[in-house]
Amino acid sequence: MKNKHISISDCSLRDGNHAIKHQLSVEQIANYCKGADRAGLDIIEVGHGYGLGASSSAFGVAKVDDETMLSVARENCKRSKLGIHFVPGVGKHSDLDMAIEIGVDVFRIASHCTEGNITYRPIQYLKAKDKMVYGVLIMSHMADAKRLLKEASGMKAAGADGIVLMDSAGYSTPDIVSEKVSVLYENLGITIAYHAHNNLGLAVANSIAAVESGAEMVDATIKGFGAGSGNTQLEAVVAVFERYGYKMNVKFKDLVNLSLYAENSIISSVPDIKAINIMTGMHGLFTGYGTYVQKVSSDFGVDVFELCERLASRKLVASQEDIILEEASKMAKKAV
Amino acid sequence: MCKTINSKELDLRFVVGRRSDSPGMKEAMLRGVATSSEGIAYLEDNIDKIDIVFDATSASSHAEHDRVFSKHDKFVVDLTPAKLGELCVPVINMESLKDSRNINLITCGGQASLPLAYALKNSCEKVLYVEVISSISSDSAGIATRENLNEYVETTEFALRKFTNAEASKAILNINPAVPQVCMQTTLYARCEKVDIERLKSNVSSVVKKVKEYVPGYSLVLEPLVDSGSVTLAVQVYGSGDYLPEYSGNLDIINSAAIAVANFKSKVSDAGSRAVAIEEGLA
Numbered sequence: 001m002k003n004k005h006i007s008i009s010d011c012s013l014r015d016g017n018h019a020i021k022h023q024l025s026v027e028q029i030a031n032y033c034k035g036a037d038r039a040g041l042d043i044i045e046v047g048h049g050y051g052l053g054a055s056s057s058a059f060g061v062a063k064v065d066d067e068t069m070l071s072v073a074r075e076n077c078k079r080s081k082l083g084i085h086f087v088p089g090v091g092k093h094s095d096l097d098m099a100i101e102i103g104v105d106v107f108r109i110a111s112h113c114t115e116g117n118i119t120y121r122p123i124q125y126l127k128a129k130d131k132m133v134y135g136v137l138i139m140s141h142m143a144d145a146k147r148l149l150k151e152a153s154g155m156k157a158a159g160a161d162g163i164v165l166m167d168s169a170g171y172s173t174p175d176i177v178s179e180k181v182s183v184l185y186e187n188l189g190i191t192i193a194y195h196a197h198n199n200l201g202l203a204v205a206n207s208i209a210a211v212e213s214g215a216e217m218v219d220a221t222i223k224g225f226g227a228g229s230g231n232t233q234l235e236a237v238v239a240v241f242e243r244y245g246y247k248m249n250v251k252f253k254d255l256v257n258l259s260l261y262a263e264n265s266i267i268s269s270v271p272d273i274k275a276i277n278i279m280t281g282m283h284g285l286f287t288g289y290g291t292y293v294q295k296v297s298s299d300f301g302v303d304v305f306e307l308c309e310r311l312a313s314r315k316l317v318a319s320q321e322d323i324i325l326e327e328a329s330k331m332a333k334k335a336v
Numbered sequence: 337m338c339k340t341i342n343s344k345e346l347d348l349r350f351v352v353g354r355r356s357d358s359p360g361m362k363e364a365m366l367r368g369v370a371t372s373s374e375g376i377a378y379l380e381d382n383i384d385k386i387d388i389v390f391d392a393t394s395a396s397s398h399a400e401h402d403r404v405f406s407k408h409d410k411f412v413v414d415l416t417p418a419k420l421g422e423l424c425v426p427v428i429n430m431e432s433l434k435d436s437r438n439i440n441l442i443t444c445g446g447q448a449s450l451p452l453a454y455a456l457k458n459s460c461e462k463v464l465y466v467e468v469i470s471s472i473s474s475d476s477a478g479i480a481t482r483e484n485l486n487e488y489v490e491t492t493e494f495a496l497r498k499f500t501n502a503e504a505s506k507a508i509l510n511i512n513p514a515v516p517q518v519c520m521q522t523t524l525y526a527r528c529e530k531v532d533i534e535r536l537k538s539n540v541s542s543v544v545k546k547v548k549e550y551v552p553g554y555s556l557v558l559e560p561l562v563d564s565g566s567v568t569l570a571v572q573v574y575g576s577g578d579y580l581p582e583y584s585g586n587l588d589i590i591n592s593a594a595i596a597v598a599n600f601k602s603k604v605s606d607a608g609s610r611a612v613a614i615e616e617g618l619a
Contacts, residue, residue, distance in 0.1 A: 053489075056506045057525035057566070058469045088485040089509040114513045115474060118482045142513075315514035322469050322523035326558045326570050 005247040007217040009043040009106075009193065010036055010234060011226070012262065013073070014085055015219075018049030018227035018288045019271060022062040026072050028266050029064070032222075033076035035261055039254040042217075043106050045083040046073040049227060049288065050319055051110065052084055052099060053091030058321050066095065070102045081105035085136070088118045090319065093125060100129060108164060109155075110136035112317045113143040116151030120158040127159035134193065135160035138318050141171040141284055145183040152184055162191030162217070167206060168288075168318055170199025170228060170281040174209035185214025193217035196232045198224055199281025201273055203232040208240060222255075222262040223270055228280060228287030230271030235259050279305060283312035289324065296324055300332040307331060337364060337613050338579040339591055340390070345599045349386055350612045352379050360615045363579055376401050379612060383408045387608035388598050391415060393616045394480040395487040401614065402438060411601060413594045414440045417484055417491035423498060425450045426596040427546045433597075434604045441593050442495045443488050444586035445470035445509060448522040448554070448573050450499050451543040456567060457500045459536035460528040464565070466496045467506040467525040473517035476584035480616045485509060502526075520585035523558065523570040533562050540569065550592045552576060553585055 013032055017024050029046060036044050046069050048054040048062045055062040062069075073082055083106035084099050096107070107126050109119040119135055126133045135155030137148060152163040163184060167177070177194065184192050194210030196203040196219070207218045220237050224230030239252045263270070276290045285293075285308065293311070297304040310327050337360060340348040351364035356373040364371045372378040379389075379401075389405060389412040391398050398418040405412045414421055421438025424430055425447060433439055441447060449468040457463050481488070492507035512518050540560060547554045553574030560569040573585030580587050602609040 056469075056508065057465075057467050057527075057568075058508060058523065089489065089511065092489050093486045094490075112511065112513065115477075115482075115511050117479070118485055118511065121483050121486070314518070315512070317510060317512050317514075319508070319510055320471060320512070322525075322570065323471065323521065325568065326521070326523070329558055329561075 007042040011045040012221040015226035040250040052095040123158040164193040166195040170197030181213040195219035229277035286318040417487040455539035460531035463500040469508040474513035520573040
């Protein structure tokens, strides 16, 4: 078991974009891709935090447009595969066509964990063009293992080459991860990947639990650079997998320079676990909401924790920033 | 369908679909409306018995269906995002479309947001950018909606530009599975030049009133927030709950728009009022 091969999908340049309001520059993308490619990362995911076509007032306007981001990344990824994140209802098929044209290798088509059937058409569209496609289940803490299997099976039937389970709220603990990943691994027969967040300080532990339960790919980011309190830290998880004897194309020692580059030139503040991140994690709210919830609560002069509770009771999924704004304005009105 | 049955101006003759066990078809049978599961073929055989077609299938199906309607010069209200006909939001441009054969109702997000976008256009010098994000409940998003998300986004964006003259637009649709189901909510973000805030508030309030006349559950939940050239406002849409649950305001607003258009058409022309609804999933 322990000598199995683990692929690493580095989403620093996509999830990391959430952490800096989607302000990654052309130069940062070029330099990071060059370094990550040299280090042997299997997949480098690039784009706006919410994926292709997501640059907007609601989610934040990206500094660099999708086409430029992907073109720059493509020039600098020689061995590494270039990946994108795509959510139907946010991006359009014309965005996928653009990505195909530029030469993106891996397409990750995502939906909320109970809405997998919205991904079927883009998955079929991409498989007809013979692309590598993963089905992504976002906010996977909001469905049980049986339901996740049903959604993932649908994605597989549509043509998905693998399934990515995302713990987008950083809510899960290793026992939950093991149960869910095992069920998918034992029943699907395609690659399972796990994408953790660190709201409860468990991202690396959850990634290990996922691999021990059958996952063959994990998502990680340099220094944990990502939404909320960040993701699984790439350097740490690779170091642990090495000690456990898993085979990988990337080695810890090759990440040292990449880590230093990111620290000096990309990451303005290294993610840590703030009270707000634990709050969103415990309430199962999308981890990327942390900063926004804080900003909106201070703009409207309302209590941040009460706002979190109200949002949790409305069972927000990812990408509903507009509802946060409306709820805060409603609270402010009532307080007057 | 229920709205057609309830309409005094319209006479629902058939409901046509592909599966006799779909929820809409079952409901039609229960209410004593003639049904057929033979789709467009049945409709073509009976084309002389109808005056108005409501097409609530999918964008690609509508493109096929409209070849038949066009051949027989049949008036059609298209509830799919196919955008083959004239784009219509009743409170904005219905009266100017009395001679159109095919009227397209854009999308549910379009019907909810375009009245606001139009009020904004009439309250500023120039709309530079307009964006709309809608959340709908999982139960109200039928298979056709789910398969048509690409067309949903494209058609909503196209209509936003058309009705505001903005150069750029963006549309987003979220599907939320929360239980109890959430009602439809739509937020509009825009950037514009020289917005007159008082005029905006008054235009928004009067357009919301007008929409309420045919969608009683339409209400402003976020008053316009104006920060230099940026404007944000939001509405919630509850349905009338006559057959579909109240939370499905997204279905109600486009169905209500369809009835408004058909009522108007049968009033201004002598086209007749015998209607047929074609559907694939929920409609």
